[in-house]
Amino acid sequence: MSSKRRIAAIVAAAITALSAVCVCTAVGGYSVQKTAAKATRKLPIYSVARTDKAVAISFDCAWGVEHTDAILDALEKNEIRCTFFAVQFWVEKYPEYAKKIVEAGHELGTHSKTHPYMSKLSKEAIDEELSSSCKAIEKATGVRPTLFRPPYGDYDDLLVERASEQKLFTIQWDVDSLDWKNLSATEIALRIINGVGSGSIILCHNNGLHTAEALPMVFSTLKNRGFSFLPIGELIYQSGYQIDHTGKQHPVQ
Numbered sequence: 001m002s003s004k005r006r007i008a009a010i011v012a013a014a015i016t017a018l019s020a021v022c023v024c025t026a027v028g029g030y031s032v033q034k035t036a037a038k039a040t041r042k043l044p045i046y047s048v049a050r051t052d053k054a055v056a057i058s059f060d061c062a063w064g065v066e067h068t069d070a071i072l073d074a075l076e077k078n079e080i081r082c083t084f085f086a087v088q089f090w091v092e093k094y095p096e097y098a099k100k101i102v103e104a105g106h107e108l109g110t111h112s113k114t115h116p117y118m119s120k121l122s123k124e125a126i127d128e129e130l131s132s133s134c135k136a137i138e139k140a141t142g143v144r145p146t147l148f149r150p151p152y153g154d155y156d157d158l159l160v161e162r163a164s165e166q167k168l169f170t171i172q173w174d175v176d177s178l179d180w181k182n183l184s185a186t187e188i189a190l191r192i193i194n195g196v197g198s199g200s201i202i203l204c205h206n207n208g209l210h211t212a213e214a215l216p217m218v219f220s221t222l223k224n225r226g227f228s229f230l231p232i233g234e235l236i237y238q239s240g241y242q243i244d245h246t247g248k249q250h251p252v253q
Contacts, residue, residue, distance in 0.1 A: 041157060042157045042160040042161060043160070043243050043245075043247045044150070044155060044160060044170035044171055044172040044247060045169060045170065045171050045172065045201070045236055045243060045247060045249045046172045046173060046174045046201065046246065046247030046248060047173075047174040047197075047199050047200050047201055047246075047247065047248045047249070048199035048201070048235050048236050048237070048248065048249045049199055049248055049249060049250040049251070050198050050199035050235070051198055052198065052228070053198045053225075053226050053227045053228065054198065054199065054227070054228050054229070054230050054235055055196055055197075055198070055199065055200045055201070055202065055222070055227055055228070055229060055230070055235070056082065056083060056200070056201050056202065056229065056230055056231060056232040056235040057080070057082045057083075057192075057202040057204060057218075057229060058082060058083040058084065058085060058149070058171075058173065058201060058202060058203060058204065058232060059071060059082065059083075059084045059085070059204045059205060059206045059211075060084075060085045060086075060111055060149060060203070060204075060205050060206065061084055061085065061086040061087065061090050061097075061111065061205075061206045061207075062086075062087045062090055062111060062115055062151075062205075062207075063090070063207050064206075064207045065094050065097050065206070065207070066207060067206065067207055067208065067209070067211060067212050068097055068206045068207075070212035070213075071206060071211060071212045071215065072100065072101070072104055073212075074212055074215040074216060074219070075104070075106070075215070076104065077216075078215070078216070078219040078220075078223075080219060080229045081105045081106055081107075081229070081230070081231050082106050082107070082229065082231055083106065083107040083108075083109060083147065083171075083231045083232040083233065084101050084106055084107065084108050084109070084206065085108075085109045085110065085111040085147070085148075085149040085171075086098060086108055086109075086110065086111055086133075086137065087111045087112055087113070087114070087115045087133070087151075088110075088112070088113040088114070088132060088133040088136045088137075089113075089114065089115075090111075091133075091136045091137055091140050092136055092140075095140040098137060098140040098141050099140055099141050101141075102141040102142075102143055106231065107145075107147065107231040107232065107233050108137055108141060108143065108145060109145045109146070109147030109148055109149060109168075109171065109232070110130065110133040110134050110137060110145045110147070110148050110149075110168070111133070111148075111149050111151060112129045112130070112133055112148075112150070112151050113128065113129040113130075113132045113133040113136075114129065115151040116129070116151060117151065117152060117154045118150050118151065118154060118155065118159050119154050119155055119156040119158075119159060121159075123158060123162060126158065126159055126162045127162055127165075127166070130148065130162065130163060130166050130168065131166060133145075134166070134168075145168065146167065146168060146169060146233060147168060147169050147171050147232055147233060148163045148168040148169065148170050148171065149170075149171050149172070150170065150172075153172055153173075155170065155172075169233075169236060169238075171201065171232055171236075172201070172247060173201045173202060173203035174195075174197075174200050174201055174247070174248075175191070175192055175195040175196050175200050175201065175202040175203065176191070176195075176203045177191055177192050177202065177203060177204045177205075177208070177211070177214075178191060179204050179205055179208030179209075179210065179211040179214070180205050180208055182208070182209045182210065183210065184210055185210040185213035185214040185217070186214070186217070188204075188208070188210060188211060188214035188218075189214040189217040189218050189221070192214075192218050192222075193217075193218060193221050193222060196222060196227065198227075199235065199248070199249075201232060201235070236249055237249055237250075237251050240252045
């Protein structure tokens, strides 16, 4: 075989191999289009680009109320307003607590109807989880939620889109207290204090065994460092924003 024919054969083989790779990756779901889609994936808000050292602390409510009064007391004593996220069955079981939260000046967002992995649901099921839980919260408190936190932090593009259709901001967090693991009050406080930055959203739970005990240390230390606390609805930008690849929300200049 001449050198020219050898070169032509090599080129043809390379083209064939490349085509095979393209076909395989497309079938496997890792095509160029998939990569592009990842770059434009719809993200919840994990944190907010701010320079004023404002942060938000939030509490997910799904199981029980044993420690909720102690949390509300700590918030009141430190003059802090925050955001709670409640599952519908929690609201229906403890409507007096849902009302108490809102009357104390805090936000109450939805944490779904039944606490499922929502990325596994159909569009219709997602819509039901969101609309039903919002109606239950509005019935108990008189205020319709504007914020939504996915159970387990589990989401996909469809979930974020459907939440937006129902005029809900999807909210995650960038500081996890891990209070649900029953860490000590000191461990919880240190995780929050060492992880927080301007615009952070802190995740806690209303039934954490030592959460209420940790709060005075968190509040006093962060206030001494110049931080202030806002409900998430006041921390985030409600319009004119974009979300970067880390989930940080930025105002559009």
